[in-house]
Amino acid sequence: MSFISYLINGVSLGSVYAIIALGYTMVYGIAKMLNFAHGDVIMVGGFAVFTIVSTLGLPPILGILIAVVICTALGMAIERVAYKPLRNASSPLAVLITAIGVSYLLQNVALLIFGANTKSFTSVVAISPLKLADGQLIISGETIVTIIAGIIVMICLTLFVNKSKAGQAMLAVSEDKGAAQLMGINVNGTIALTFAIGSALAAVAGVLLCSAYPSLTPYTGAMPGIKAFVAAVFGGIGSIPGAMIGGILLGIIEILGKAYISSQMADAIVFAVLIIVLLVKPTGILGKNIQEKV
């Protein structure tokens, strides 16, 4: 029974990683850059909801909507100010370093505004825990909502990318930026849209993360951000289903590793898995093996 309980917790944690990883993977697939500030956009989402719901006393749904709007605007602003001017920089490292800079900037601004004191986040999920097998197995409302949200997000995103015009434009830009531009696709607009979607997902992830683990500090997003990056690489960076599978597997590995190997080695296990995957299958589980043409 406890195995099932671990498994469910793993899927729940994994769903949060997966939603964050989707943001990483989309941005990488289309802009070919690692947005290391993504984890901190999650934290901004968390603080937005915290301020709206706990401090201003507005209903959680409104809080989530406003947080999504704030994070979307923030993501687009970051892209416009920090990344776009560097898109044609001679070294791809320039934009990577900028992303790390933006990450620290967001953390420190949050530190200035909200202070370093831990805030206890009030869960926005009002569903009571599900009791199965005579109370032996208890699944929290947050877990249920997180898993369902993860599935919905993945389905919507896949449909959006494959069926809508904007989604097709994203695919085209990810295939070949130059050719897409020649075909009349607005490349800058498409990249901005990608950041907007990624950041909106970050807001959702922030709410879910803080609801499941109700502690909020300016550094809340940093570690989940890195884990989600691992998940994205694990599943095959650039691939939407890959990010989902990578995230959920990573969550399960982390929880089961904690339970059956060693609770203090959880992070070591997670990163060891990354190394093994990269050694065996460098493109990740669902990554395409692209041959460099000379």
Added chain:
Amino acid sequence: MKKFNKIMSVVMASAVTAALFAGCGNADEKTPAADSSSEANNAEQETEAADDTASASGVFKIGGIGPTTGSAAVYGIAVQNAAQLAVDEINAAGGINGVPIEFKFEDDECDAEKSVNAYNTLKDWGMQMLMGTVTSGCSVAVAEKTAEDNMFQLTPSGSSVDCVKYDNAFRVCFSDPNQGAASALYIGENAVASKIAVIYDSSDIYSSGIYEKFVTEAANQPFEIVSAEAFTADNKTDFSVQLQKAKDAGAELVFLPIYYTEASLILSQASTMGYAPIFFGCDGLDGILNVENFDTSLAEGVMLLTPFAADAEDELTQNFVTAYKEKFGDTPNQFAADAYDAIYAIKAAGEKAGITPDMDMSAMCEAMKGAMPEITLDGLTGIGMTWDASGEPNKAPKAVKITDGVYTAM
């Protein structure tokens, strides 16, 4: 060599220039005043100068360091407030050996590096004795510096063993090992539970220190440790596994030798999964009721090994609590009590040693070091407290329970 000569010549030149300027200044002062107004100015300057020297030699400068912001801010603020309260009381009653105390507190955000910076800032200010630091990690880092400078250091709450490893450092609280052993003793003697789980932070010196001694002492006690799970600083939000294991092992009591931030998460996750054992912690849990937006009903029934309960009925505690509430609008926690006792311990030892403000830092430290093991203090955290030359206090352990959102003496 050539370079050296160049540097030397620059240094010499600037020294000469400085000397010239200094000469100018002196000459100016010595010139008899031409008119009355400048005479008045001079007189004013002289009085000011006299005042300066008086204040430099007329007060004991005691510094304090602790986190007044950050994850352990509850501790630092309590220490700062209570120490100030004690200083004000002592000053109102005539000071140490008739000399008032000046107290200055610096924030270190519970970061060892910032703590050392704070120490240097206070030294620039002219600190003669240090009451700090508040948390263990910082205290160990600063102890290296105070030992180097031979500055007297009394930490109110730095509980890790290494905080007092040099002979210039003393503490008011129990050491970590002693807290671990005292907790095991308390649980065993009072038959609180028979099956015990432990969740501790293996990346934290405070937490793992208590855990090790707890396990050692538990061998002599009538209870059994059925589960011992760790977490690390990078993985401290999800405790579902540790709690599930404790639950599966049938633990009636979960021992939490950790800080309140993580403990608040553990309490809320345990409640979500429908697990309600007794939670027992050490001084690190103190402050859990002050976590912003935390549902304090979750902490109902949590037990803490602590030397201080604000609702104790003795006169000393009651006076302290009333004064503290009046001044800061909050109920003092044990860190406040530790700090209050620390200032009074400095006073007692200072009087025993007969220190004067004109002594240099090192001589004062030697005198205080000799006096500390000779004093007996009836403080908030223990009656008849004494100290070893090693820096450890001797006093009886006590526990409190959280009932209706407040600490209640047991």
